[in-house]
Each structure stands twice: as C-alpha cells, then as structure tokens.
Amino acid sequence: MKIFLDTANLKEIQELVSWGVVDGVTTNPTLLSREEGDPHELLVQICETVQGPVSAEVVATDTEGMIREGRELASLHPHIVVKIPMTVEGLQATRVLSGEGIRVNMTLIFTPLQALLAAKAGARFLSPFLGRLDDIATPALDMLSDLVTLMENYEFETEILVASVRHPIHVLEAARMGADIVTVPPKVLRQLVKHPLTDIGLEKFLEDWKKVQERLGQPA
Ligand code: G3P
Numbered sequence: 001m002k003i004f005l006d007t008a009n010l011k012e013i014q015e016l017v018s019w020g021v022v023d024g025v026t027t028n029p030t031l032l033s034r035e036e037g038d039p040h041e042l043l044v045q046i047c048e049t050v051q052g053p054v055s056a057e058v059v060a061t062d063t064e065g066m067i068r069e070g071r072e073l074a075s076l077h078p079h080i081v082v083k084i085p086m087t088v089e090g091l092q093a094t095r096v097l098s099g100e101g102i103r104v105n106m107t108l109i110f111t112p113l114q115a116l117l118a119a120k121a122g123a124r125f126l127s128p129f130l131g132r133l134d135d136i137a138t139p140a141l142d143m144l145s146d147l148v149t150l151m152e153n154y155e156f157e158t159e160i161l162v163a164s165v166r167h168p169i170h171v172l173e174a175a176r177m178g179a180d181i182v183t184v185p186p187k188v189l190r191q192l193v194k195h196p197l198t199d200i201g202l203e204k205f206l207e208d209w210k211k212v213q214e215r216l217g218q219p220a
Contacts (some may be wrong), residue, residue, distance in 0.1 A: 001175050004183035008032045012186045013049050023135045024052035026183040029059055040076055048080040055105045057083035066093035081105045086114045091121045098122030119156035122162040129164035141173050148177045168192055
C-alpha cells in the first residue's frame with residue numbers, strides 16, 4: 001500500500017518523508033489556505049521534497065476553467081497530479097486532460113458509482129472520502145468495499161486513493177480491502193507508529209542491557 005501525506009505543510013512533509021515510508025502528497029484548497037506564501041511555489045517545493053505524486057486541486061468549476069487550470073498546475077512540476085472534483089464538468093475536464101497525458105485525481109467521491117465514472121473518464125487516481133461520510137452517520141467502509149469490488153470487476157487501471165482518513169482504523173480497513181493508496185494527515189501517520197507495548201518492551205530491553213554493562217564494568 002502506498003502512503004501519501006494529506007497536508008500542504010512543508011515542515012511536516014520534510015520531517016515525515018525522512019521516515020522513508022511516504023510515497024506522495026495530496027493537497028486541496030483548504031490545506032493550501034493554511035500555509036503562507038505563493039501556493040504554486042509551495043507545491044513545487046513539496047514536489048521536490050517528496051519526489052512522488054503531489055495532488056493540486058483546480059478551483060474553477062466550469063469545464064474550460066478546469067482544463068485551463070489543470071494544464072497550468074501540471075506545468076509546475078512533473079510530479080503534479082491535477083485534482084478535479086466529481087462533477088459533470090469535472091468528468092469532461094478529466095477526459096480532456098487525461099487524453100493529453102496529464103494525470104488526474106478525481107476527488108470528493110462519496111459513492112462507488114461516482115468512482116466508476118471517474119475511472120471511465122480516465123482518472124489516474126480516484127479519492128473516496130471516508131471521514132466526511134462517517135461524520136453524517138453513513139457507513140464509509142461499506143461504500144469503500146463496494147467501490148473496490150467495482151474497480152476489480154472491470155479491471156480499471158485507476159488507483160484507489162482513500163482520503164478523508166481520520167484514524168488508524170480507516171487505514172487498516174483500506175489496507176484490508178486492498179486500496180492502492182491512503183492519504184493521511186501527519187497526526188494519523190504518527191499514530192500508526194505508536195504502541196504502548198513497544199515503548200514498554202524497549203524500556204525493559206535497555207534496562208536489562210544495563211545489567212550486562214555493569215557486569216562487564218562498562219559505563220552505562
Ligand atoms: O484532501 C482530501 C481529504 O483527505 C480531506 O479530508 O479530513 O478534510 O475530510 P478531510
């Protein structure tokens with residue numbers, strides 16, 4: 001499973017990329033709005049840092065505007081993937097941009113059939129949102145399970161990029177279902193590493209090793 005970071009914060013990305021487990025980054029207008037400076041310059045810095053796919057979202061809502069912005073975003077850096085919302089205009093723009101060899105990540109997907117349309121339109125990635133469905137008491141994992149089944153039934157090449165991830169269980173279930181990618185906030189990635197028994201076990205190992213050092217007359 002590939003792990004992407006769902007943030008536009010360069011310092012967080014620099015730190016977590018150093019772990020050696022991060023394969024890409026996703027941004028959106030909200031995440032970029034939280035950062036200082038020129039968003040396009042920041043996107044290039046993120047591309048140079050992660051050296052993997054970096055999703056950058058159009059803000060136009062009309063087909064021609066999405067196509068224009070998508071071409072502009074794609075020209076920023078070879079790692080840029082153009083993020084386009086799942087609308088009629090988004091489908092039209094995705095068909096055109098994917099036909100030009102520009103990778104598209106169709107986003108704001110909440111049903112398996114929206115995902116099916118995204119794949120048919122030529123999207124390279126599709127982003128089903130889990131947390132926002134859970135927020136309205138709609139079983140997100142049931143949706144994801146159906147979505148994965150549809151993608152497998154028709155052998156679409158499009159990669160499932162699970163988004164709106166709020167906690168490790170979303171990551172676990174996405175992995176169980178065979179999703180290609182999860183994009184996680186830095187907080188969730190940090191949660192994936194931690195377990196109290198790991199900390200307790202390491203402390204015991206180090207404590208017991210001190211006895212060896214004492215026995216050998218070595219400084220602790
Ligand atoms: O970036 C797309 C998605 O991951 C947003 O997540 O938490 O705002 O629903 P969230």
